[in-house]
Amino acid sequence: MNETRKRVLNALNESDGARSGPDLADELGVSRAAVWKQIEALREEGFEIESTDTGYRLRTVPDRGQSALELGLDAPFTIEYHEEIDSTNRRARELAEAGESDVVVVADTQTEGRGRLDRKWESPPGGVYLSILCRPDLSPAQAPLYTLAAAVATTRAARETGTDARIKWPNDVLVVEEDGETRKLAGILTEMQGETDRIAWIAVGIGVNLDEPEVEGSTGLRSHTKTVDSTAFIQRILEEFDALRSDPDSIIPAWREYAITIGERIRVKTEREEFVGQAVAIESPGTLLIKTVGGTVRVNAGDCEHLRPEE
Numbered sequence: 001m002n003e004t005r006k007r008v009l010n011a012l013n014e015s016d017g018a019r020s021g022p023d024l025a026d027e028l029g030v031s032r033a034a035v036w037k038q039i040e041a042l043r044e045e046g047f048e049i050e051s052t053d054t055g056y057r058l059r060t061v062p063d064r065g066q067s068a069l070e071l072g073l074d075a076p077f078t079i080e081y082h083e084e085i086d087s088t089n090r091r092a093r094e095l096a097e098a099g100e101s102d103v104v105v106v107a108d109t110q111t112e113g114r115g116r117l118d119r120k121w122e123s124p125p126g127g128v129y130l131s132i133l134c135r136p137d138l139s140p141a142q143a144p145l146y147t148l149a150a151a152v153a154t155t156r157a158a159r160e161t162g163t164d165a166r167i168k169w170p171n172d173v174l175v176v177e178e179d180g181e182t183r184k185l186a187g188i189l190t191e192m193q194g195e196t197d198r199i200a201w202i203a204v205g206i207g208v209n210l211d212e213p214e215v216e217g218s219t220g221l222r223s224h225t226k227t228v229d230s231t232a233f234i235q236r237i238l239e240e241f242d243a244l245r246s247d248p249d250s251i252i253p254a255w256r257e258y259a260i261t262i263g264e265r266i267r268v269k270t271e272r273e274e275f276v277g278q279a280v281a282i283e284s285p286g287t288l289l290i291k292t293v294g295g296t297v298r299v300n301a302g303d304c305e306h307l308r309p310e311e
């Protein structure tokens with residue numbers, strides 16, 4: 001958000017009464033015209049700002065949008081908001097190539113939402129689609145940690161709304177229904193550009209269903225909880241993600257807390273191989289250990305299917 005706009009909005013938001021234009025201009029060290037311009041811009045974004053005899057008063061905040069997302073966000077990200085975009089990950093890559101960092105691209109709907117391996121991510125309007133672009137001081141081999149961090153952050157934010165969200169290795173956030181079936185609530189797609197010993201940039205894409213999409217085996221947050229404030233929900237994901245990235249040692253223990261994969265009989269398909277066995281552990285940076293008849297194998301990436309014990 002424009003820095004002056006952000007400060008005008010914060011000042012209005014923190015004030016109990018109305019704030020006069022000259023007063024705001026003095027406090028922020030900008031011209032009255034600049035304050036007025038930002039008030040108009042905020043109104044265009046959907047903020048209801050009343051003009052009274054004593055000045056401006058903030059009445060309501062819009063449900064979505066860049067300023068609403070940045071207001072009160074306790075994480076050092078700039079938001080780029082789109083009502084519609086092809087893919088937030090595609091846009092994050094473009095921003096990365098332009099040298100940006102710590103930007104989150106958020107969209108209300110995507111026309112070409114992507115899953116892993118060129119799969120499609122259904123992105124109807126009113127869902128949560130975001131990509132966090134950052135430049136961590138990590139080696140490319142440690143990148144999976146960020147996927148796990150995103151899964152933990154999403155799971156925690158979903159659990160705060162009252163949904164019993166869990167994680168399936170490596171990147172699915174699921175809800176275990178009463179009949180024992182699992183349904184996919186969110187997916188994560190991490191893309192990056194690596195140098196030999198350091199990540200140049202990483203874009204962590206997170207898609208969360210609010211309403212249930214027309215995809216078999218999927219669910220939405222609103223099927224489990226009556227009201228979801230999508231702006232607050234996105235902010236909680238970003239705040240949790242930021243806390244986890246600043247303490248990378250906390251990521252794997254947090255992931256284990258919510259994971260349903262460990263101890264399960266699973267089938268994992270990697271690009272070239274397929275393993276069936278029992279998931280016994282996860283190791284940094286996200287390697288799954290599977291006990292198979294031929295011995296214990298370690299896999300870093302793949303599609304994981306939970307099997308019934310007798311299969």
Ligand code: BT5
Binds near residue numbers: 086089112128206209
């Ligand atoms: C994922 O892939 O789960 C990663 C999804 C990442 C989406 C986000 S949205 C913001 C950012 N921008 C993007 O363009 N992408 C990211 P994967 O594990 O490959 O799962 C894909 C499979 O999930 C599909 O083949 C479908 O079977 C299923 N699926 C598609 N849309 C879904 C949805 N909305 N909800 C649940 N399942 C879905």
